[in-house]
Amino acid sequence: MAIVSNTVDYLDGETLLEGFFAYDDAIEGIRPVVMIHHAWAGRDEFVAGKAIRLAELGYLAFAADTYGKGILGNSREENAELMAPYMQDRAKLQRRLLAALATVKLMPWADNGKIAAMGFCFGGLCALDLARTGVDIGGVISFHGLLVPPDNLPHPQIKARVLVLHGHDDPMVPPEQVLALENELTLAGADWQLHTYGHTMHAFTNPLANDPDFGTVYQVTADRRSWLVMKNFFEEIFA
DSSP, X not given: OOEEEEXXXXXXXXXXXXXXXXXXXXXXXOEEXXXXXXXXXXXXXXXXXXXXXXXXXXXEEEEOOSSOTTOOOOSHHHHHHHHHHHXXXXXXXXXXXXXXXXXXXXXXXXXXXXXXXXXXXXXXXXXXXXXXXXXXOSEEEEESOXXXXXXXXXXXXXXXXXXXXXXXXXXXXXXXXXXXXXXXXXXXXXXXXEEEETTOOBTTTOTTOEETTTTEEOOHHHHHHHHHHHHHHHHHHTO
């Protein structure tokens, strides 16, 4: 096994973006694709690490860039400022997600018939919004994602299978939002499932999260369990 990783520039309109990809060059030919959407700070080492772990599982992993090449937040205030335009203009966000999907499909190792997307926090919302656009991909996963529905797609028709991994004690996603998402996915005709982890807050997969007052706390058991569920989901949709 030899994991190859690098960055690749791509465009959404005139905006220059920089994705990070990883794959195992011991595997010959095309392979399933997993896109990874970053949290509110931007495309950082956290999602790069996830891409490498996914490459070790035999996938072409592509960590997409929502904000623009080299743009990263360094504080809560900067992160919120970076995320806000995409929360306020979900059509803009969805165009950015589709640009990443178009880019990864051009990679020579990509099996375009076997594509999934996943994301963390804001990235979980990105994965769900990609599914809401109606793209014909295998599935999407939201890890402790934001669940606020977009105002520009009030009646989505979802083709991708959906997996939502949620902390019961996440203060950023109240129970009414979880119920609303369940109803939305059902009305959209989606094949969906929701796993809720008890005694678990926001950002439960991030070992650096340790701010209970803000609501972001790493939870090692939920992190391990959610990764196992992810692997099972990919094995199912890529079979």
